[in-house]
Amino acid sequence: GAGVSQSPSNKVTEKGKDVELRCDPISGHTAxxxxxQSLGQGLEFLIYFQGNSAPDKSGLPSDRFSAERxxxxxxxxxxxxxxxxxxxxxxCASSLARGRSYGYTFGSGTRLTxx
Amino acid sequence: ILNVEQSPQSLHVQEGDSTNFTCSFPSSNFxxxxxYRWETAKSPEALFVMTLNGDExxxxxxxxxxxxxxxxSYLYIKGSQPEDSATYLCAFPYDYKLSFGAGTTVTVRx
Numbered sequence: 505g506a507g508v509s510q511s512p513s514n515k516v517t518e519k520g521k522d523v524e525l526r527c528d529p530i531s532g533h534t535a536x537x538x539x540x541q542s543l544g545q546g547l548e549f550l551i552y553f554q555g556n557s558a559p560d561k562s563g564l565p566s567d568r569f570s571a572e573r574x575x576x577x578x579x580x581x582x583x584x585x586x587x588x589x590x591x592x593x594x595x596c597a598s599s600l601a602r603g604r605s606y607g608y609t610f611g612s613g614t615r616l617t618x619x
Numbered sequence: 620i621l622n623v624e625q626s627p628q629s630l631h632v633q634e635g636d637s638t639n640f641t642c643s644f645p646s647s648n649f650x651x652x653x654x655y656r657w658e659t660a661k662s663p664e665a666l667f668v669m670t671l672n673g674d675e676x677x678x679x680x681x682x683x684x685x686x687x688x689x690x691x692s693y694l695y696i697k698g699s700q701p702e703d704s705a706t707y708l709c710a711f712p713y714d715y716k717l718s719f720g721a722g723t724t725v726t727v728r729x
Contacts, residue, residue, distance in 0.1 A: 546708075608655075
């Protein structure tokens with residue numbers, strides 16, 4: 505597609521429920537990143553995928569968070585047993601390749617509210 | 620996670636005025652410095668990727684300079700317009716991912 509697509513755009517869930525957030529990156533972009541922004545905080549790195557390499561999961565805040573990327577394209581971020589502190593805007597981004605000089609193209613994000 | 624600092628946190632500018640703000644980053648092991656603009660209800664948009672000391676990039680009325688030896692970058696907005704209202708983020712790469720600053724939120728008053 506023309507840009508990075510994320511769904512849903514908004515999600516309200518009850519505490520303790522599982523949620524899945526989806527990201528469809530730009531075709532041909534081999535690197536895919538997940539970030540989140542909690543209220544009053546900056547962008548926090550969660551996880552990134554590069555091609556067929558093992559993902560860098562160093563930013564995942566707990567083992568309730570997991571992500572996968574199928575076929576080098578679509579990615580799903582799963583949060584199990586959601587907590588109120590998981591409320592945030594979750595942003596997905598892709599870039600042409602892994603590299604420090606490649607800019608990111610961001611999706612419009614998923615606003616997650618845990619009640 | 621690297622320490623990337625931006626100042627000020629926010630600023631208000633009268634339409635037509637020019638303004639600038641700062642991003643500070645580690646001066647060692649420099650590879651690149653990214654600038655993004657994030658407008659309300661939109662996704663962050665890449666403005667510049669700067670790689671060379673002394674580099675200056677320009678996009679319309681927005682420009683940025685880079686000093687890798689002292690670890691700072693300035694972003695300038697000339698003749699601010701209401702559509703320039705946004706949060707401007709700088710980001711420093713580490714381990715092939717970006718560490719973002721907290722941003723400078725610019726509000727342009729008509």
